[in-house]
Structure formats: structure tokens, C-alpha cells
Amino acid sequence: MTLPFRLRAASLHLLASALIAALAAALVFLVWYPSPFSTLAGGTSLFLLIVSVDVVMGPALTAVAASPGKGRAELTRDLAVIVVLQLAAFGYGLYTMAMARPVALAFEIDRFRVVTAADIEPTSLAEAPEAFRELPWTGPRLIAAVKPSDPAERMKALELGLAGFDLSLQPKYWREYGPLADTAWKAAKPVPVLLAKYPEMAGEVARIAQEAGQPAQALRFLPLMSRNESWVTVVAEPGAKVVGYLPVDGFF
Numbered sequence: 001m002t003l004p005f006r007l008r009a010a011s012l013h014l015l016a017s018a019l020i021a022a023l024a025a026a027l028v029f030l031v032w033y034p035s036p037f038s039t040l041a042g043g044t045s046l047f048l049l050i051v052s053v054d055v056v057m058g059p060a061l062t063a064v065a066a067s068p069g070k071g072r073a074e075l076t077r078d079l080a081v082i083v084v085l086q087l088a089a090f091g092y093g094l095y096t097m098a099m100a101r102p103v104a105l106a107f108e109i110d111r112f113r114v115v116t117a118a119d120i121e122p123t124s125l126a127e128a129p130e131a132f133r134e135l136p137w138t139g140p141r142l143i144a145a146v147k148p149s150d151p152a153e154r155m156k157a158l159e160l161g162l163a164g165f166d167l168s169l170q171p172k173y174w175r176e177y178g179p180l181a182d183t184a185w186k187a188a189k190p191v192p193v194l195l196a197k198y199p200e201m202a203g204e205v206a207r208i209a210q211e212a213g214q215p216a217q218a219l220r221f222l223p224l225m226s227r228n229e230s231w232v233t234v235v236a237e238p239g240a241k242v243v244g245y246l247p248v249d250g251f252f
Contacts, residue, residue: 009066009079014059017086021051024094032101034139036245040114040226041102050093058086102140105233105242106168107177107222109147110187111250112233112242113168114140114226120171128171142242144180145173178239185240188220194232198248205234208244212236219243223250 025047029035033043065078104115117135125133132143145167167173177184195202195216209216214236224231224245232250236243 005068006063006066010059010063013062013082014055017055017058020090021055024051024090028094028097031138032098036231036247037102037114037140039247040224040229040231040245041100041116042228043097043100046097046100050090050097054086054090054093058082061086101137103135104168104174105140105142106174107142107144107180107184108166108168109145111223111225113145113166114224115168116227119169124171128174131176132171132174142177143168144175144177144184145170146175146180148173181240184222184235185220185237188222188235188240191216191219191221191234194221194246194248194250197252198246201246201248204244204246208234208246212243221246221250 028043028047029038033041038044038047061082062079065082066075070078098117100116100118102114103117103120106113106115120135125135132141147167191205195205205216205219209219212219219234219236220240221232221234224233229247230249230251232246232248233242234244234246235241
């Protein structure tokens with residue numbers, strides 16, 4: 001009698017936890033971390049860690065606490081404490097993911113970089129152009145990061161870069177991508193060069209070219225850097241628009 005009661009309570013808790021996790025997954029992977037940024041910004045691994053711990057521990061604690069020998073008031077109190085603790089932990093996990101969400105795909109001299117909210121000092125946003133002072137919540141914004149023209153400012157930017165704060169991590173250097181698209185196109189290399197290095201990517205390149213409505217030979221690529229991965233961004237004319245991504249190292 002005790003075991004079926006515990007299993008029934010734990011199963012109901014697991015079902016409710018799975019439903020909440022599914023709703024959270026829609027928010028995370030469709031809004032905050034659209035593909036492929038769930039991989040590039042580490043969203044998938046972080047979300048799986050949160051869910052595996054939270055969804056498993058809640059029902060497990062319910063199975064321990066759900067004793068048919070307890071009075072209704074005592075059982076309700078124990079389960080309520082478990083649910084509150086579980087929701088608090090899950091909420092904190094989602095908050096962590098929100099703070100680590102990708103906010104910009106920045107063209108930076110000869111590469112693209114994924115910039116996350118955690119990379120940006122909130123106070124530094126006041127130095128950004130007005131259009132960039134609010135970090136987006138619906139996936140990364142395509143931008144460019146420019147080198148300062150003032151020699152003293154350029155030296156300061158270089159020093160910050162050596163300390164790990166590259167141009168794209170300093171909002172005051174953010175600009176609209178469009179006016180600098182020609183610079184990005186000139187910095188990019190032809191995709192056939194990439195295929196000579198990674199012939200196994202031919203199928204993916206063909207798919208990207210078909211979706212872009214251009215022959216593969218007309219596409220170019222730039223390295224794409226993030227905290228977790230080193231990929232490739234595929235661009236096409238007009239406007240060096242981003243048309244795809246490939247999971248290979250673009251630095252060669």
C-alpha cells in the first residue's frame with residue numbers, strides 16, 4: 001500500500017515537472033537561444049543540467065515524503081515545501097540562463113563573435129550608441145564592432161583586448177552591421193577554400209547555398225568565436241548577410 005502511494009505521488013510530480021520543463025524549453029530554445037546559439041552559447045548543456053537536477057530531485061523527494069501514514073495537513077505541508085524549493089531552484093536556473101543568453105553576433109575585424117549578456121558590464125551600456133543600450137531578449141542582434149580612430153583610445157582598446165575584453169565586448173564600439181557589411185565581405189574567404197579543408201561539410205554547404213538561393217562558389221565564410229565553440233559563419237551577397245553556420249574551426 002505504501003509503495004504504490006509513493007509511486008503515484010512521485011509520478012504526478014514528475015509529470016507536472018516535465019510539463020514545466022517543456023514550457024521552459026520553448027522559452028529557452030525558441031526565444032533566448034535560437035539555433036545554433038543553444039550550442040554556441042552553451043544553452044543546451046546548461047538547460048539539461050538544470051532540468052536533470054530539478055526534475056529528478058523534486059519527484060524523488062516527493063516519493064520520500066509521501067507517506068500514507070501522514071495526516072493530510074502534514075503531507076500537504078511537506079509537499080508544499082518541496083514544490084516551493086523546487087520552483088525556487090528552477091527559477092534561479094532560468095535566471096542564470098537569461099543572464100547568459102546571447103545578445104549579439106558581432107563582426108569584429110576578421111571574424112564574428114557571439115556576445116552574451118554575461119559578457120557585458122551593465123554600466124558600460126551607457127557608453128553605447130543609443131540604439132544598443134538595451135540588450136535583446138529574442139536572440140542575438142547582428143552588429144559590428146569598430147576599432148577606435150583616436151590613437152589613445154585605440155591603445156586603450158588594445159590593452160583591454162589583451163585582458164580579454166575584445167572590441168565586441170565593449171558596447172561603446174558597437175555599430176550597425178549594414179554600413180560595415182562590405183568590410184566583412186572583403187575579410188571573408190571563399191567557401192571552396194573551406195571545403196578544401198573540410199570536404200565532409202559539402203552536404204551542409206549545399207543545403208545553405210540552396211536556402212540562400214546562390215551557388216556554393218558564391219558564398220564566403222568568416223570564423224565564428226564563442227565561449228564554448230569555434231565555428232564558421234557563412235555569408236552571402238548582397239550585404240554580406242549571414243546565411244548559415246558550420247561546426248568547424250574557421251581559423252586556418
